[in-house]
Amino acid sequence: MGVFDIVTQFGRMLENLDAWLDKGAAHAKEKGFSPEVFVQSRLAPDQYALVQQVQSACDAAKYAAAYLSGQTAPSHPDTETTLADLKARIATCVAYLKGFKAADFTGAEERRVAPPWMGGQSVRGETYVHRISVPNFYFHVTTAYAILRHNGVELGKKDYLGPS
Amino acid sequence: MGVFDIVTQFGRMLENLDAWLDKGAAHAKEKGFSPEVFVQSRLAPDQYALVQQVQSACDAAKYAAAYLSGQTAPSHPDTETTLADLKARIATCVAYLKGFKAADFTGAEERRVAPPWMGGQSVRGETYVHRISVPNFYFHVTTAYAILRHNGVELGKKDYLGPS
Numbered sequence: 001m002g003v004f005d006i007v008t009q010f011g012r013m014l015e016n017l018d019a020w021l022d023k024g025a026a027h028a029k030e031k032g033f034s035p036e037v038f039v040q041s042r043l044a045p046d047q048y049a050l051v052q053q054v055q056s057a058c059d060a061a062k063y064a065a066a067y068l069s070g071q072t073a074p075s076h077p078d079t080e081t082t083l084a085d086l087k088a089r090i091a092t093c094v095a096y097l098k099g100f101k102a103a104d105f106t107g108a109e110e111r112r113v114a115p116p117w118m119g120g121q122s123v124r125g126e127t128y129v130h131r132i133s134v135p136n137f138y139f140h141v142t143t144a145y146a147i148l149r150h151n152g153v154e155l156g157k158k159d160y161l162g163p164s
Numbered sequence: 165m166g167v168f169d170i171v172t173q174f175g176r177m178l179e180n181l182d183a184w185l186d187k188g189a190a191h192a193k194e195k196g197f198s199p200e201v202f203v204q205s206r207l208a209p210d211q212y213a214l215v216q217q218v219q220s221a222c223d224a225a226k227y228a229a230a231y232l233s234g235q236t237a238p239s240h241p242d243t244e245t246t247l248a249d250l251k252a253r254i255a256t257c258v259a260y261l262k263g264f265k266a267a268d269f270t271g272a273e274e275r276r277v278a279p280p281w282m283g284g285q286s287v288r289g290e291t292y293v294h295r296i297s298v299p300n301f302y303f304h305v306t307t308a309y310a311i312l313r314h315n316g317v318e319l320g321k322k323d324y325l326g327p328s
Contacts, residue, residue, distance in 0.1 A: 002166040
């Protein structure tokens with residue numbers, strides 16, 4: 001059940017992220033600036049902008065689900081340029097995650113995972129999910145949240161955690 | 165094994181956070197400003213400063229370990245005012261987490277958890293850990309990272325994930 005719960009939670013957090021983007025768009029409208037400003041906003045000049053934070057959060061979730069179930073991840077090219085594009089990317093990823101059942105992750109903890117960037121090396125599924133997927137996923141969603149928050153969007157803990 | 169792995173990973177991330185504070189102090193020294201400036205730095209005027217992000221990350225980890233093992237969490241008063249204080253707080257929390265063994269979390273997923281802020285309500289341990297502890301913990305460590313990064317500290321993915 002562990003990995004399925006984690007993948008389910010990734011989907012829930014991506015739905016929360018989608019709602020933060022809506023709040024960002026509403027804030028921009030209220031203040032009279034283009035909501036697309038957020039897409040390229042970042043916290044440091046050499047850190048990913050919002051667009052890449054959202055893409056990376058989606059990918060962290062997608063690859064966790066794919067690798068840990070032994071599937072090949074679908075390709076989602078990084079072509080987004082607007083908030084609407086990012087919302088569509090999130091929706092695509094959430095739909096993919098919702099296609100999984102608990103049984104798809106049977107034995108996932110013991111499965112060897114070999115992402116291409118490991119250059120032929122592999123790690124146990126349990127190590128991959130706890131030490132790589134979860135921290136990376138939350139890094140990108142929290143940084144997306146921080147970019148919006150830093151730029152004046154009124155977000156709080158209830159937005160972060162989502163509906164209970 | 166699931167909850168023990170998560171608590172172990174919390175300890176690992178807190179050790180990474182400790183190293184980010186060291187990098188922050190080194191950066192301040194190099195630039196000739198007081199490292200204590202970071203303690204009260206924040207990304208938005210109505211968001212927690214670094215001091216509270218670190219305290220909250222420690223507490224998220226401490227309460228997860230305590231609640232899910234059926235123990236009473238030790239009190240760690242929020243009295244920190246310097247980076248050295250924050251490093252001591254992290255060390256105290258990491259030492260507490262290291263006192264747990266996998267067997268302490270036997271049945272943790274099914275255990276009912278009733279944090280005081282839930283006002284008498286309770287949730288299953290598995291729900292608590294995946295939907296509350298993990299997102300809150302990573303929220304606070306990532307926001308601490310973002311505060312340092314936003315203020316010029318050179319941190320990257322290897323710092324975030326820590327030694328493999």
